[in-house]
Amino acid sequence: MTxxxxxxxxxxxxxNRPPVIESDGEGELLEVAMGPHHPSTHGVFRMDVALDxxxxxxxxxxxxxxxxxxxxxxxxxxxxxxMPYTDRLDYICSLTNNWAYALTVEKLTGQEVxxxxxxxxxxxxxxxxxxxxxxxxxxxxxxxxASGTPLMYAFREREKILDLxxxxxxxxxxxxxxxxxxxxxxxxPAWLDATRKVVSGLPGFIDEVDRLLSSNEILxxxxxxxxxxxxxxxxNAGVTGPMLxxxxxxxxxxxxxxxxxxxxxxxxxxxxxxxDVYDRFMIRxxxxxxxxxxxxxxxxxxxxxxxxxxxxxxRGFRPKPGEAYxxxxxxxxxxxxxLISDGGPxxxxxxxxxxxxxxxTILEDMCLGQNVADVVLIFGSVDIVLGEVDx
Amino acid sequence: MVxxxxxxFVLFAHWLVGFLPAGWxxxxxxxxxxxxxxxxxxxxxxxxxxxERKGLGRIQNRIGPNRTGPFGILxxxxxxxxxxxxxxxxxxxxxxxxxxxxxxxxVVTVFMGFAVxxxxxxxxxxxxDAGLLFFFAMGASTELSVFMAGWSSRNKYSxxxxxxxxxxxxxxxxxxxxxxxxxxxxTGSLSLSRIVEAQNHYTWxxxxxxxxxxxxxxxxxxxxxxxxxxxxxxPFDLPEGESELVAGYHTEYSGxxxxxxxxxxxxxxxxxxxxxxxxxxxxWSAPFSFLGWVPSWIWFFSKLMLxxxxxxxxxxxxxxxxxxxxxxxxxxxxxxxxLLNLMVAALWRFLGDGWERWVICSAILLLAYLxxxxxxxxxxxxxxxxxxxxx
Amino acid sequence: MITDNTVGGILLGEGILKGLTETAKNFAGSFVSAERLTTxxxxxxRVAPIEATRVFPFLVYDGKDWEAGMRCVACQICEKECPPxxxxxxxxxxxxxxxxxxxxxxxxxxxxxxxxxxxxxxCVEVCPFEAIKMDTEFELSTEDRFGGLLLGxxxxxxxxxxYHEIHATEAANVDASLAAGRAKVDAKTTAVAIAAAVRGAExxxxxAEGGD
Numbered sequence: 005m006t007x008x009x010x011x012x013x014x015x016x017x018x019x020n021r022p023p024v025i026e027s028d029g030e031g032e033l034l035e036v037a038m039g040p041h042h043p044s045t046h047g048v049f050r051m052d053v054a055l056d057x058x059x060x061x062x063x064x065x066x067x068x069x070x071x072x073x074x075x076x077x078x079x080x081x082x083x084x085x086x087m088p089y090t091d092r093l094d095y096i097c098s099l100t101n102n103w104a105y106a107l108t109v110e111k112l113t114g115q116e117v118x119x120x121x122x123x124x125x126x127x128x129x130x131x132x133x134x135x136x137x138x139x140x141x142x143x144x145x146x147x148x149x150a151s152g153t154p155l156m157y158a159f160r161e162r163e164k165i166l167d168l169x170x171x172x173x174x175x176x177x178x179x180x181x182x183x184x185x186x187x188x189x190x191x192x193p194a195w196l197d198a199t200r201k202v203v204s205g206l207p208g209f210i211d212e213v214d215r216l217l218s219s220n221e222i223l224x225x226x227x228x229x230x231x232x233x234x235x236x237x238x239x240n241a242g243v244t245g246p247m248l249x250x251x252x253x254x255x256x257x258x259x260x261x262x263x264x265x266x267x268x269x270x271x272x273x274x275x276x277x278x279x280d281v282y283d284r285f286m287i288r289x290x291x292x293x294x295x296x297x298x299x300x301x302x303x304x305x306x307x308x309x310x311x312x313x314x315x316x317x318x319r320g321f322r323p324k325p326g327e328a329y330x331x332x333x334x335x336x337x338x339x340x341x342x343l344i345s346d347g348g349p350x351x352x353x354x355x356x357x358x359x360x361x362x363x364x365t366i367l368e369d370m371c372l373g374q375n376v377a378d379v380v381l382i383f384g385s386v387d388i389v390l391g392e393v394d395x
Numbered sequence: 396m397v398x399x400x401x402x403x404f405v406l407f408a409h410w411l412v413g414f415l416p417a418g419w420x421x422x423x424x425x426x427x428x429x430x431x432x433x434x435x436x437x438x439x440x441x442x443x444x445x446x447e448r449k450g451l452g453r454i455q456n457r458i459g460p461n462r463t464g465p466f467g468i469l470x471x472x473x474x475x476x477x478x479x480x481x482x483x484x485x486x487x488x489x490x491x492x493x494x495x496x497x498x499x500x501x502v503v504t505v506f507m508g509f510a511v512x513x514x515x516x517x518x519x520x521x522x523x524d525a526g527l528l529f530f531f532a533m534g535a536s537t538e539l540s541v542f543m544a545g546w547s548s549r550n551k552y553s554x555x556x557x558x559x560x561x562x563x564x565x566x567x568x569x570x571x572x573x574x575x576x577x578x579x580x581x582t583g584s585l586s587l588s589r590i591v592e593a594q595n596h597y598t599w600x601x602x603x604x605x606x607x608x609x610x611x612x613x614x615x616x617x618x619x620x621x622x623x624x625x626x627x628x629x630p631f632d633l634p635e636g637e638s639e640l641v642a643g644y645h646t647e648y649s650g651x652x653x654x655x656x657x658x659x660x661x662x663x664x665x666x667x668x669x670x671x672x673x674x675x676x677x678x679w680s681a682p683f684s685f686l687g688w689v690p691s692w693i694w695f696f697s698k699l700m701l702x703x704x705x706x707x708x709x710x711x712x713x714x715x716x717x718x719x720x721x722x723x724x725x726x727x728x729x730x731x732x733x734l735l736n737l738m739v740a741a742l743w744r745f746l747g748d749g750w751e752r753w754v755i756c757s758a759i760l761l762l763a764y765l766x767x768x769x770x771x772x773x774x775x776x777x778x779x780x781x782x783x784x785x786x
Numbered sequence: 787m788i789t790d791n792t793v794g795g796i797l798l799g800e801g802i803l804k805g806l807t808e809t810a811k812n813f814a815g816s817f818v819s820a821e822r823l824t825t826x827x828x829x830x831x832r833v834a835p836i837e838a839t840r841v842f843p844f845l846v847y848d849g850k851d852w853e854a855g856m857r858c859v860a861c862q863i864c865e866k867e868c869p870p871x872x873x874x875x876x877x878x879x880x881x882x883x884x885x886x887x888x889x890x891x892x893x894x895x896x897x898x899x900x901x902x903x904x905x906x907x908x909c910v911e912v913c914p915f916e917a918i919k920m921d922t923e924f925e926l927s928t929e930d931r932f933g934g935l936l937l938g939x940x941x942x943x944x945x946x947x948x949y950h951e952i953h954a955t956e957a958a959n960v961d962a963s964l965a966a967g968r969a970k971v972d973a974k975t976t977a978v979a980i981a982a983a984v985r986g987a988e989x990x991x992x993x994a995e996g997g998d
Contacts, residue, residue, distance in 0.1 A: 034551075058718075085869035088906030149629065149715035153809060156455035160824050167836065174840035174920065180906050188911070216808040219801035222630055222714050224777045254785040272784035282780075290782060319867065319912055377633070377717050453816040454809045457825045712809045713802065768798025779801075 033061055038379070040069050046143065047390030051367075051379070058375050063368040067361075070394040078354035083109055083184070083321050086354065091178040093356060094392040097136050099128045099169070100334040102182035107263060108330030108341040109184045113323045115316065120309040121186035122265045127199065127302045128181070129332075130295040131169075134206060135162045136335035137246075137288040137295075138213075144285060144384040145217065148226055154213060161209045164202045171195050185316035196303060203299045210292055218286065227282035231370045231382035234279060241366045245337025245359055246291060247386060250276035250283040257333035268305075269298045281378075281385040288387075322349050336360055336387055356395055360388035401690045404431075405517055428520045432509050440661045441471035447707050454711040474654075481650035486549060489647065493547035498648070498655035501540035505659050508533040508666040513588045515679050515692035526587040527579060530670055531572060534625070537663060538564045544656070545644035557644035559718055560634035564625055566725040571621035573733035574614040577740040578605055578674045587670075591678030602684075604677035609756040610740040613764075615675040617733050619705075622667045624721065626660060629710040633718050668702035669695075728771055735763050837953055840907050840920035842900045845942045848885050852943035855885060857917035860893040864909035864918055872902035873909065886968055896939035900926065916960050922952045 034057075039050035048069035054062035074093065078086040090105045091098035103125055110117065117125075139162060142155030166176040172195055173179040173188070181188050217223055233243070238251040248255055256273045258266040274290035276283030323345045331340035337359025344353040363386050371379050399406070412423045445460065445467050452459030460467035485494055511526035513519040523529055538561050545557020579585055582593045596603045605611035624631040635643040645656045672678060676698050679691035716724065739756050746752035772778050815822035826833050849855035860877040876895035884890045909918050921944070928934030950957040 081869050082867070084908065085867065088869055088904055088908065091906075145714060149632070150713060151451060151629065151711055153451075153455050153711050156457060157812075160456055163824065170836045171838055174838045174907060175905060178905065180908075212808060216712070216805045219779045220713070220805050221772070221777070221798060221801050222716055224779070224801070225720050225775065226714060226717060228777045229775075256785075259785075274782050274784050276782065278780070286780070286782060319863070375717060375719070450813070453823070454813045456812060456816055456822050458823065458827070461827075708806065708809065708813075712805045764798070772798060 036376075039066075046384070046388055047393075049388075049390055049393070051383070053371075053376065053379065055376055058377075060371045060374055060376060060379060063371050063379070065364060065367055067364075067390065067393050070390045072395065074395040075354050075356065079350055079352070082349045083323070083351060084318060086351075087182070088178065088180045091180055092391055093358070093395060094334065094336060094339070094360070094389045095177060096139060096389055097132045097335050098177055098179045099132045099173075099181060100332060100339065102179060103129055104330060104332045104334065104339045105341050106182040106184055107332060108328050108343050109323070111330045112326055112328035112343055112345055113184070115185045116313065117186055117264075118310050118313060119265070119307055120190075121311040123302050123306040124187050124191055124311060125182065125264055126266070126269070127299060127306070128169075128172075128179075130299050130302070131165050131199075133295045133335045134292050134299075135165045137292045138162055138209075140335075140384075140387040141213065141217075141285060141288055144281075144381065144387075145223070147380050147384045148223070154217060157209065157213060157216075161206065164205070168195070168199055168202055171198065183312060183316070183318070184321070186310070186312035188312070190311045196306070199299075200303050203296060203303065206296050207293070210289065210296075214289065218289070224282060226378075227280065227285060227381060227385075228278065229280055230374065230378045231281045231385060232279045233366065233370050237366060237369060241369075242362045243337070243366060245334070245363065246287045247284060247337065247363050249273060250287040251279045252276055257331060257338055261331070263330075263332060269301055271295075271298050281381055284385040284387075320349070322347060327353075331357070334359055336389070336392070337363055356392075358392040358395060360386075360390075360392040364388055364393060397688045401516055401692075403690070404515070404692070425520070432520065433506065436506075436509065436662055436665055437658065439665065440658055441475075443661060443665075443703055444474065445470050446703070447710075450704070450707045451711045454708075478651055478654035483650040483652065484647075486647050488549045490547040490549065493543050494647070495652075497540045497543035497547060498652045498659065499540075500543060501537055501659035502655055502662070504533050504536040504540070505662045505666060508663075509669070511587055512666065512669045512673060513591050513678055514669075514695050515690070518679075518692060519588055522588050523586065525585045527575060527585045527590075527670075530587075530666075531568075531575075534571075534663075534667070535568060537659070540659070541644055544648070548644070548647040550647055553644050553646045556634050556646070560627060560644055563627070563631065563634065563718070563721060563725075566722050567621040567624035567631075567729075570617055570725060570729040570733045571625060573730070573737060574618040574621065575670075575674055577610055577614050577733075577737050580737070580740055581605070581744060587673050587678075591673055591680060594677040595680040597684040602677055602680055602682060604675065604680070606675045606677075608743065609753065609760055610736050610743055611675055613732065613736050613739070613760045615671065617729055617736065618671050618675065620729060621725075622671060623706065623709065624725070626664045626667060628664065628706055630713040630715045631721055633715055633721065664703065664706060665699065668699050668706075671702060672698040728767055732763065732767065736760070835922060835952075837955065839922045840905055840910075841924045842903055842905060842921055842926070842937075843898060843909055843918050843942070844921040844944045845896065845939060846917055846919055846946055846949050847943050848946050850945075852940065852945070854882070855945075856892060856939075856943060857885070857915050858893055858896065859884070859890040859915055859917070860896075861914065863912050863914065867908050867912045869906060869908065870902050870904055872899045872904075873897070874899075886971065893939060896942060897936055898942060899936050901935040916964060919949055919953070919956075919960075 034055040036053050036055060037050055038053055040048040048067075050066040050069075052062075052064040052066060053060055072092075074089055077089060081089070087102060087105060090101040093101045109115070138158035139155075142152075142158035145154040146152050169179055170176045172191055173181040233247065233251050235251045235253050238248050239253055243251070244255070244257075252275050254273060254275060257263070258271075259273060271294040274287050274294070276287050325345055325347045327342070327344040329340055329342045331338050338357065339359055340357035342353070342355040342357065343351050346352040367383065367386065370382050374382065408424060408427055411427065412420050415423050448470070449459035449467060460470045463469040463473050485491060508530050510520045511523055511530050513522075519526075541560050541564070542557050545553045545555075545560075548554070578590060582590045584590065584593075594602065594604050601607070606615045623629075627634055635645070645653060648656060672695065679695040681687045681689060681691075681694055739759055742759075743752050743756050746755065812822055817823075846857050847853075847855040848857065860875055862875050862877065865871075865873045865875050874895065874897040875893050878892050878894045881889035882892055905920070907920055910920055926935075946957070946961075949960075
């Protein structure tokens with residue numbers, strides 16, 4: 005069923021919120037602040053939880069501890085100068101942040117991107133997706149108490165991918181690689197060979213994690229049936245990314261928009277049917293496999309050519325007045341940039357649509373009535389990065 | 396010569412005690428054994444902490460501690476110095492006497508449990524007729540210290556953690572005892588040295604250890620599960636989970652008292668492994684009759700360290716169970732299986748010698764296990780899933 | 787609609803046993819293969835440096851004397867483009883000859899505050915003179931918190947040979963493009979001189995006469 009179909013179906017029955025759980029009135033509610041210093045929150049984030057025994061009655065997320073004025077700084081910096089700041093939004097996936105911003109500016113100016121650059125963007129974007137999903141799964145299991153074993157395996161693979169990033173862009177995490185009209189530097193054949201080698205080792209790693217975890221009874225008992233997010237609610241709240249697909253809604257921006265050259269790649273979109281934490285975990289595993297297929301295809305088909313339009317301006321870049329909204333399927337959801345230009349060197353308005361923040365808005369609905377030990381797991385399955393939530 | 400090696404400690408003790416007048420000798424002998432136990436097992440504990448960290452490290456593709464001494468052997472010295480020099484913080488509102496006594500109670504009762512374990516041929520400190528009963532009495536007393544710690548801290552989170560820990564330990568006492576009762580039934584005695592002697596016979600070079608019988612194997616598995624839960628080890632370590640809300644009953648302890656809790660937990664692990672070895676793995680008896688020349692105490696300690704390695708292995712692999720799942724598991728799965736095991740052990744005894752009893756007992760246990768396992772997973776709606784892709 | 791696509795019931799404990807074998811394989815493998823023991827014991831062992839690494843900028847100078855051979859002409863483009871504004875340049879009043887002898891301004895002060903610099907490399911991208919490049923040195927801790935991380939032009943100046951050491955291919959490309967640029971300038975001046983000499987045989991040389 006498509007997204008529109010879903011919306012139509014559910015408008016008929018009414019957008020139901022899950023019932024509000026009331027406490028039985030005996031005894032006071034235990035009010036606890038989980039965080040901001042907490043070994044399992046993904047950064048500085050606080051949850052004010054009201055508990056009745058073990059059940060969650062109320063949950064209020066409090067964030068803003070990492071606010072760094074990104075959007076205001078962008079109003080005082082040139083368009084190019086904002087590119088390194090976008091690295092630091094979702095600091096685990098810097099290349100997809102760069103891509104979203106470059107895409108938006110290219111939309112604003114109507115700039116074309118050479119083909120080799122598009123292939124490189126796809127390769128780097130999918131590598132970012134693989135290492136993000138691997139880390140996310142690792143952190144989720146770490147919170148469950150497996151003393152970090154899957155996390156260490158995930159980071160072992162992530163190190164290889166980060167070494168690739170360093171070889172091409174110069175930096176492991178803050179890549180600052182995409183430019184308006186292409187990519188900053190070209191990839192050498194040696195780098196492409198190294199990438200092929202790393203990509204060939206990835207399926208073995210995913211199989212290893214699969215064997216270790218996917219049919220582990222304890223994992224299944226902890227995550228199945230926990231943190232259910234109904235599809236109508238997900239769509240209503242604007243949730244995007246693997247969380248939305250785990251709730252059964254078929255919406256992947258790479259298929260819907262077909263930005264870049266994604267319509268040349270045949271990849272499948274996995275969907276979840278039980279809408280719980282286990283589905284989100286498995287959807288990320290399956291998406292990693294799909295990304296590897298895309299990587300293999302891109303590495304085979306990448307053409308020769310320039311990676312940057314030679315007429316594109318680096319300095320003195322003043323787009324004509326106008327506005328544009330550009331979005332991509334970042335590993336965490338729909339990452340969008342909204343730019344208004346008034347003809348000057350700096351943007352008039354620069355707005356980021358952070359997927360982590362939007363996905364976090366229904367945390368309370370998912371956690372109501374659940375055991376407090378599961379709140380940590382549900383929070384981990386949303387997969388947020390505070391750099392993006394707080395900007 | 397072989398006899399000498401086997402009895403070397405007994406002979407040494409006799410020689411030492413021989414220097415004293417006859418009236419003092421029995422007391423001196425006991426005191427000497429007590430001193431040996433008090434020195435030996437904490438040394439083993441120190442070795443185990445290093446082993447655990449190195450083992451977990453190797454499982455996670457990393458080296459464990461290796462800077463303090465060769466292969467990190469001196470790490471416990473560093474940890475000991477740290478815990479001794481830390482400030483001993485006692486909360487102002489805490490019940491000072493109980494707060495002080497709780498770790499002491501733990502350590503003392505755990506040490507008492509070692510008194511009845513036969514660590515070699517004729518090397519048991521107190522050869523009581525009801526040795527097993529004494530051991531379980533001491534083991535149950537450790538739970539008192541857990542509650543004392545939680546109560547005296549006057550901290551609602553510590554109290555919650557302590558209550559959870561005590562509930563867990565009490566729930567798993569029953570399967571622990573029940574699986575041992577099967578052994579007692581077959582041996583006909585509660586005395587641990589007689590249980591070991593009953594297993595010290597060989598047929599065609601293979602030993603008569605109880606683990607090599609169907610009811611013994613099932614009993615050992617359930618004993619192992621209950622032992623893991625008793626000592627609050629992963630996957631049952633929710634009471635001391637770092638990423639959970641309640642921080643556990645030893646939150647308010649620092650410095651040496653915390654080290655004593657840690658020591659107590661590991662000593663409990665040793666003593667319960669020692670008991671498991673005695674009951675099911677044949678204690679100090681050699682695995683093959685031709686290996687009888689190796690001293691008996693070497694066999695006992697090797698089997699003990701093997702059990703510790705299995706504990707470490709479990710910790711490195713499995714995520715932890717939630718509290719209610721843990722209790723469900725104890726009462727709804729492990730306890731019925733242990734009761735069934737008792738009946739199967741009785742059946743084993745009365746079917747007489749021959750191959751039929753192997754087949755019948757194994758079949759009953761296997762079918763029961765499959766049925767209950769399948770039923771449990773079905774009821775909780777947990778199981779591996781197949782995922783669909785969008786079209 | 788929650789569909790029940792659980793794949794039958796499995797043997798309870800099967801998944802746990804599979805997990806245990808995986809960890810045992812990793813444990814055993816960590817003693818025999820480097821793939822399963824990825825720790826590099828820094829600082830005794832080091833990872834092979836990757837060529838494209840960038841940490842903080844440095845100023846390139848040609849030749850032996852850092853002051854005379856500095857390529858930077860204090861155009862202040864990098865100062866303007868730097869996003870966190872970590873570069874501070876003071877331009878000189880006089881000019882000094884550069885590598886080809888042409889008189890250029892030079893920076894009397896060139897400060898980079900590396901506690902502010904975010905290693906984005908935009909200064910390198912926008913420099914028209916290939917004067918500022920990215921260094922790979924990262925062990926820069928200092929105990930002086932008031933100025934220990936503020937690098938002046940002498941600390942920032944490193945030779946072109948050093949640049950070749952740390953970024954071999956990049957330095958080779960830069961040298962080639964600089965040489966090509968110089969060759970073009972040489973060709974132009976030679977053409978101008980020849981034209982002037984030709985005209986000089988008939989008419990006294992006139993200043994500021996453009997050749998072609």
